[in-house]
Amino acid sequence: MIDSHCHLADEVYAGDAAAVIARAQAAGVRAAMCILDATDEAELARAEALRPLWPAMVVSVGVHPHKAGGFAGRAAGSAECVATHIDRLSPRGIGEIGLDYHYDFAPRDVQQQVFAAQVELAAARDLPVVIHAREADEDAVAVLREAGRGKVRGVFHCFTAGHWLATQALELGFFISFTGILTFPRAGDLREVAARVPLDRTLLETDSPFLAPVPFRGKRNEPAWVGRVAEQLAAVHHTTTDAVVAATTGNFVTLFGA
Numbered sequence: 001m002i003d004s005h006c007h008l009a010d011e012v013y014a015g016d017a018a019a020v021i022a023r024a025q026a027a028g029v030r031a032a033m034c035i036l037d038a039t040d041e042a043e044l045a046r047a048e049a050l051r052p053l054w055p056a057m058v059v060s061v062g063v064h065p066h067k068a069g070g071f072a073g074r075a076a077g078s079a080e081c082v083a084t085h086i087d088r089l090s091p092r093g094i095g096e097i098g099l100d101y102h103y104d105f106a107p108r109d110v111q112q113q114v115f116a117a118q119v120e121l122a123a124a125r126d127l128p129v130v131i132h133a134r135e136a137d138e139d140a141v142a143v144l145r146e147a148g149r150g151k152v153r154g155v156f157h158c159f160t161a162g163h164w165l166a167t168q169a170l171e172l173g174f175f176i177s178f179t180g181i182l183t184f185p186r187a188g189d190l191r192e193v194a195a196r197v198p199l200d201r202t203l204l205e206t207d208s209p210f211l212a213p214v215p216f217r218g219k220r221n222e223p224a225w226v227g228r229v230a231e232q233l234a235a236v237h238h239t240t241t242d243a244v245v246a247a248t249t250g251n252f253v254t255l256f257g258a
C-alpha cells in the first residue's frame, strides 16, 4: 500500500514525525509521496531531515495555486524556482500545481499562468505532475491540453469533481486519486464517480494532515490511515481490499517509478 500524497514535512508533524512514520510502516504502508511547497524553505529542510527516517518516501515539489500570487507578472519565475529544487531534491513529480477557484487566494489569470509554466517544465523534464484542481474543471483541462501538448502525464489528486472531469482526466491518460473524503457519509456522488474510474487508473492518498477518513474524521490525518481509503474503494468496486492495494500500488510505480 502506498500513500501517493501526504504533507509529511508539514510543521504539524515536526514533533513526532518518527512515530507517524513508524505507525505507517506498521500499518503496511510501504512508501509515500511527500508533497513539498517550492516556496517554503523551512518545509524543504524538514523533508531533508525526514528522508533518512523513511528511505522509501519520495517527494514531489511545486508551487501550489494558493501561492501563485507571489509570481504575479513573472510566472516563469515559478518554474525557475521549481527547477532549482529538481536539481537538489530529485523529486518524482512536479506538484502540487493547478487551479483553486474555491479559495481564489491568487487571481485566476495568475494561477493559470503559474500552472502553465510548471506544466511546461514538467514536459521539458519528463516528470509527472500532481494536479490540484478545485472548482476549475474546464480551465485545468485547457491548461493541460495547451501547455502539456499531450506529453504530460500525472494524477488529479484529492478528486472531488464529477463525471465530466473524470472522463477528461482519463482521456488525457491521467490517474485519479481519492482521499478519505470517499468514506464520508454524504459523499455518495463521489463514490459513484469512483466506481466508474477503472482501478488500473486509480491511486490512494491521505492528503494528510488534512481529510482524516471515518472513523478518525476531524483528527490530524496520517499515512497509516490510507488503508481506510483502500477499504472504501474496494466496497465501491465490489472487490477485495487486496485487489485495490495491488492495483493502486502498481499504478503508483507506473506513474512515479519504483
Ligand SMILES: [Zn+2]
Binding pocket: 096, 132, 157, 158
Ligand atoms: Zn491539493
Ligand SMILES: [Zn+2]
Binding pocket: 005, 006, 007, 035, 096, 207
Ligand atoms: Zn495536498
